[in-house]
Amino acid sequence: MKLTYPPLRFLLPLLILIGGALALLFVLFVARPYLLHLTDSNARTEISYSVNRLQGTLEYMLLRGDEEGVQREIAAASMRRYVKHLVVLDDQNRVIASSRLADRGRLLSDLSLHLPGDFLDDIKSSGSLNFYDSAHERTIYGVAPVALPDPGEPRQTARGSMVIEVDTQLLGNNLLGRIDNFFLWIAGFILLSAPLVWYAGERFINRRLARIMGGIEAMQAGHYDQEVKLGGGDELGQIATALNRLAASIRVSREELKNQNALFDEVMRHIPALVSIVSEKGNFVYANRRFQSFYKVDPAKKGLDLDSTFNSGITRRHRELNRQVLARGGPMQLHLTTEFEGRETTWFMVKFPLMNGESRSVCTVSLDITEQETNEQLVNISRRIFENTSEGILISDRDQRIVEVNDSFARMNGSSKEELIGSRVEIVDSSLSGERLKEQVDATLAVKGSWQGELTCRRADGSTYPVRLSVSAIRDRFNRQDGFFAIYQDISAEKEAEESLQKLAYNDALTGLYNRASFKLHLQKALERMKRYDEQFAVLFIDLDRFKEVNDSFGHECGDRLLEQVAERLNEQLREVDLACRLGGDEFTVLVPHVDQTEGLAVLADKLIAAISKPYLVDGQELFIGCSIGIVLAPTDGEESDLLMRNADAAMYHAKESGRGCHAFFDSEIDDRNRRRIQVKNGLRLARTRGELSLAYQPEVDPVSGEVKIYEALMRWYSNEIGLVSPVEFIAVAEESELIEELTEWLIAQVAADCQQAPLNRAKISINLSPRQFRSESWLRQVNAAVDSGSVDPGRLCIEVTESALVEDFSRAHEQLKEIQKLGIEVAIDDFGTGYSSLSYLKRMPIDYLKIDRSFVADIGQDTDDQTIVETVIVMAHALGLKVVAEGAENSQQVEFLTSHQCDLIQGYYYAKPASLHDLAAQEREQLNTH
Template sequence: MGATRRLAAGDLTARTGELSGPTELNQLAQVFDDMAATLQRRQAESERAQQALRDSEARYRLIVETAEEGIFIIDPDGDTVFVNAMMAGMLGYSVDEMRGRPIFDFMDEEMGSLARHGLLRRQGIRQQQDVRFRRKDGGDLWTIVAANPIAESDGRCLGTLAMVTDITERKRAEDHLIYLAHHDSLTGLPNRTLFNDRLQQSLIDAARRERVVAVLFMDLDRFKTINDTLGHEVGDVLLRAVSGRLKDCIRTGDTVARLGGDEFIVLLPDVGHADDVGRIAQKVLDVFDQPFSIDGREFFVTTSIGITLYPFDGKDVDGLVKNADVAMYRAKEQGRNSYQFYTAEMTAKSHENLALENALRGALDRNELVLHYQPVVDLASGEVSGMEALLRWRHPGLGMIMPQRFIPIAEESGLIVPIGEWALSTACRQARAWQQQGYVPLRLAVNLSARQFYQRNLAEVIARALKDSGLDPVWLELELTESLLMQNAELTHATLRTLNTMGVRLSIDDFGTGYSSLGYLKRFPLDTLKISRSFVRDVPADPDDAAIVSAIIAMAHTLEMRVIAEDVETESQRAFLRAQACDAFQGYVFGPPLPPEEFTRYLPKPRLRRSST
């Protein structure tokens, strides 16, 4: 009885102690003892199983809590049943803050909607998707969520277990690569790829809404000169400054992009009238009025703009951009620093220019380039006191081509450098040859282009031309334009000083048509000022032009500079200039440019003469 009471009390070690025997009592005691042993064994097995379960749960919790990935479990409604510390920490929350809340509360509205569709509507299916969570501090957390269904034995879904991997850095790297693929690395502006995509979308929208789209193709004037002279670092700084000004002058919704080099392009996706485009183009030109300051130096830079309008000038991206490029070159031909709307005639002109450029590349080798000389006449005495060498192209098929037709092409293509060197060398040899033939020496004026002027070996080129020809530097005068002088005042001053030291005289050509500044006239070692034909053309009839010419002459004389008027065509113009004490002139009223063999008629015959410099 004692054993049964102990067993009833839970002591599974209780035994009757009866020995086995034939009696019924002995058999009953044996059955009791076997039952007690069985219960004891089963209890031990149960305890071992429970311990194993506890050990398993501990191991599972350890794995979950120390996992490098976030883990959460949601019920069929999306509410968070479990979240590990890593998941909470990734989002900047505590476990308690997340537990019980819908997992979609930790995403923005757009991503929450997408994730809800993926995780809830497709429950019971293993799936993986990129999910962007919203951190507690407002930042984004990009993840890969691998979701596995939790199901009953009957297949009923109890929820979802999700493993979350942080891929934010990878996403940032991918986004950066996408950004680089669509933006210019130097300026941060959209590149050609992104611009074309936006233009394509604008054309689709414009076709549907029957609206006008405008494309403005821009190229900086003479940028290559700055780049070649001062180096690409200065050029890069200038391009970034230009991009900043362009962004400031376009409307919200417009796009300004850099195509490469010094080419920029603007998309105006919604235009009411062509006049609106013209105003925006002028606004772009106006932002270049102020100089760019780089490392304490000032640079004057202008741009030429070509404009196309959809649907009038093209129906697709390539056509609009190509025709805008054609119009831009037309703007350059018209003097730069301007804009031109595309016309169909420009395409034919573009093909003609390309043909001319190809022909020009071999013109020197084929001896097709020649120099003509125009006399410079002293207004007081009426005698020829100098001459200007002017380039002509004797084309085998087109005849004599004037410089205004092919010089812009030569400048854009870079051919002006070898052509300019040839012109300088040839003119010096011709001037010296006339001297050796006994003619009275005349001062020879030769034009220098901006590209020539900013070549690093300019002084050597000039020195070589003088040495090879034997011409004394005192008889050579180099003509420069105002815009050239203002591009980089510091470098210009240094170059002019070097040339002045060589004994060469320096002249500013077409004064009044560029960035007129009294400051540089005083600062630079200039000897001669040539009044632009645009002022001379209407004197003395136009009182405004007459007043301007008179003021230029008086100012130049105050600065001890000689004054020459260009393109004088009438006697009234010559009389007016003489009355204003202009020093000299050149123009058809006295004589046109002539080839060397004909120009000799103007050369003063040998006579006793004073030394002239």
């Protein structure tokens, strides 16, 4: 049978109402009558006690006649609330004492007591207390007999009575009323509490139950995140808490499940392999995304089987393998190469069975290892490169211990791989490359992670070798340096080549001294130092004297040997800090740093001159050269390298001019002169074409006949830029270059032109040759050409050379002069007496005239020594068959002396100043006119 319970919200109040009603009924029909009965009997007992007590007291007092006491006792007793009336009656029923004083002396019948008269008599006769209920008055009368003295019979007692009227309501029913009230209250309370209970039930149970129900329904609907919000620690609260806990635990489980699912999905999504699950029958159950993208289909979703996914060959393999896996019941690993859409792939494949109850399937995880295989090959290649490369490779760990080296490194290092691995390695050996480089490399490695550069390494045997090093830091995944690998390239050979190149570039190949380029570099550095540190330094410019002669005479080989020796001597004399260079040819420089006093420089220069001037032994031949040294001081003589070099050159020239084999400091005068020299040189180069050159002729006169025998052609140059330039100056300039040859050529040509005209056509013409010209044959060719062309009559031509020309290269001069003489041209020694004036060459040389230098002639009449020399020369020359010409005769005394000593010809202002052909012609015309 199915019972339907009323809802809980009504059940409780209903139960209470029913209980309340039952309680009321109980009170009304059971408790109340019982209590009525109980109070009634209590009342009667109470009255009995009171009456009994009063009975005794009153009888005692009455027997003693104390009516006053009786009245007092009655009054006191009447104080009881329930006592309505208390009367003591005598045997005649007359009031003896009463609770109402006014009753005294009255008869019972006059009183307002509703007692039947016979009842009183019954009591008196019975002698005991009895009650009379007067129900309508709610009153009980208690009547008791009282013994009292009989007024008639003093010794007898009469029997009076005592009546007590009690208000039953006040006695017991009052209590009853209160009990009624009490029950009414309870009933009321119950009735009232019913809605309260209903309300409370509604408030505290039903609504909360509804919430719990709501929570359960939510859980049913799958919402486990909704918490049942129910306070209180009662059963419902506990249920709610338990429900929440349940929900939470389910939620957690669900979350875990979800997470695991998500995890599975995530793993499947990112796993670098194709994962598929195929049922025993060959249908796809699952294929991960990679699988889908590889085969471009989701076979699980489309319900495909193996056949419709792969090609038949692969399918057969898979079916076969799956069968094996299921049969074995365990995993299986294999490598498999498949071809799909023309692409060959190598797989590492794991297959394992999945047992899910009845259904069995096989999960296949396929990892594409095509690339890995390629990588392995690459690694092998790398390994082979590592092993076989000529570069040394070293790999270290974090503690700078060698982890791996290749054979090349071991070879380079001069030790075995076994010895190296495990030992400590320093990238930079600070004892070789310096602490700074080490720090720099460490810093670069730390910042950039790699460093390339060259440094020196030490071999196992302690020897060193240069390497080109490329080192890279190896970093771990926290980007901490976890060691490094270094590639060493032995660059010893390269270095050597470089060094020799360096030498080639900066050193003179012949002498090993610094070359011009490197000197410039050093000079530049010295200038910088000077500017920075205010450091005075000097440059010595050394030019060898007479080296050209050596070269010309003994050949370049010999010259080179000589230069080597010169370089050696230079080095011997110099301090460490001094720098000797060969600029080229026979020019050397010395850079002297830290110069305090110029005297020191002079001493050094003299030492050098002395050293270089010592004789040399080259190829068994003793050679003599000298040198001239120009000295410049920086910054006094210039603060730029070009200027310094120019000034040094100038100083050297000055030294050379001052007589070879000496040194000269540069001063501004030299400079000026050099400028002049350059002007002259430049001007001279253009002089011929500009027609600035001209000839002046000075006659050499026979003093006896007064006849002009020879006209000496003297070159004159009037430059439009610098004015008249003395032959001394410009001939010297011309002698330094080939200009002299040009001048000679012009001179010959001019003389050839002039000699046809009067007065020159009546005398010989002499021309001056510079000693330098004897170094080449060019002048000879020019003269030959002029003679051959017939423009010059050799019989009328005379060549003047200075002694030095003969001394420099005697044999050559001798040959050339001989050839000239063959042509019929006469030769004169110019400026005789100032040079060597050696008799031996006078004798051997093909000479026709001796020209006594003007310094001797000038002293005639003043210096007897010079007069004697002149006499001697004339005598000696005549003895040798030579004619004598005296130069610079200015007065008659000189002419007379010369004439008297049979001097053949006299030249000088006494007879004539040099004059142009035009002037000579004019003079002659004048003389003819005067004649």
